[in-house]
Amino acid sequence: MTRPRVLLASCAALPRSNADDTALPEVLAEVGVEADWAPWDDPAAPFGSADLVVLRSTWDYPVRRKEFLAWCDAVPALANPAAVARWNTDKAYLADLAAHGVPVVPTELIAPGEPLRAPEEGFVLKPAVGASSRGAARFAAGELGAARSHLAALHAEDQVVLVQPYQRAVDGEGETALVFLGGVFSHAFVKGAMLPDPAVSGPGPGERFGVLPDAALRRAAEDAVDAAAALRGLRRADLLYARVDLVRGEDGAPVLLELELTEPSLGFAQADPGALPRFASAIRAAVG
Known part of the structure; x- marks a missing residue:
């Protein structure tokens, strides 16, 4: 049986991503998938012949979005799909989700x-x-x-x-990021306030730790993933990964801050040891 060939798209500044998922090729090898990192704009990388190209740390796209999206369109097998990247790399998608009934931070x-x-x-x-x-x-x-x-x-x-x-609860609680792999909830972690109020004590910027989210957060995240899939004409399983960033509104109910479907850090360093192998299995399933 021929082993599937997967390329993990990064950027020139971080050609092997960051420490969060740098080991992904080794974990994929354990489930019979040949994989390697390659910056998305590397003309020598064989993106066209790969069985699957997975968008990961393509973090220079904001200053080159037109070029990046043209590259996405040219990749025969891309996860998440090029149409999703086009939609999700412009935060106007939040208005689409709000119109679909998802509780979103007023935007x-x-x-x-x-x-x-x-x-x-x-x-x-x-x-x-x-x-x-x-x-x-x-x-x-x-x-x-x-x-x-x-x-x-x-x-x-x-x-x-x-x-x-500004959602004031962020200063004390941070943002809760819920990660879905192949449409299935995998793990969650808390991100400290990125724009903190110095007068409020709480998690510092970028500080992260694993959590078990409560039912309200789980429901809100599940609803957001369902809505995104429906809006793009996809099944949940067609989304190889999704990171749902939630905060609590003034009434304590969860509201969506971001839905990351293109190149998010997935918090494997803050998750249980099975999280990265779960991602590898989801990638193998997507190749098939």
Whole structure:
């Protein structure tokens, strides 16, 4: 039996991803899948002949999105699919999910040239196309001058900008990230506030630890994954991975902050030892 050949797409700055999933080729070998890392823009990488190309640490795409999406379209077998990457790399997808009934952090899109209509309390501005917290900034209700300057700087880069009320529970609880592999819940971890209030004690930026999410978080995450699959005309199992980032609103109910379907860190370093092997099995199933 011929062993499937998988390429894990990274970027030039991190050609073998980061420590979270660098060992994935070795774990895939244990289940009979030949795999290696390759930057997505490496012209020598045989993406066209691979049985499957898995989007992983393609973290330079925000400044090259058009080129990145053209590459996605050209890959014969890509996970998650190119159409999902096109939809999910622009945070306007949050409006689609909200219209589909998913509880989402209230989000307004501000196109270049449009004015800021800030919430009455603290808020966040961030580019619609961006990774991690790059370009994101938090403002108090009275910091409209600074916020308008930040908005102008992002608009000068031809960025559509999101404005969202800051979710204060993040300062104390962080964000809960729930990870699904092949449509099935795998594990969860907490991410500390990326734009913390220095007056509030709690997890520091980037601090993460494994958790067992409660039923409300589980239901909210399951609903978000179902909605995304339905909106893209897919089955849940067609999504090789999904990371659902949830926070608690003012009433304590979970709301969606991000649904990462393109290149998220999946928190294997914070998960149980079986998480990375589960991902390997999901990749093998996707090859078939």
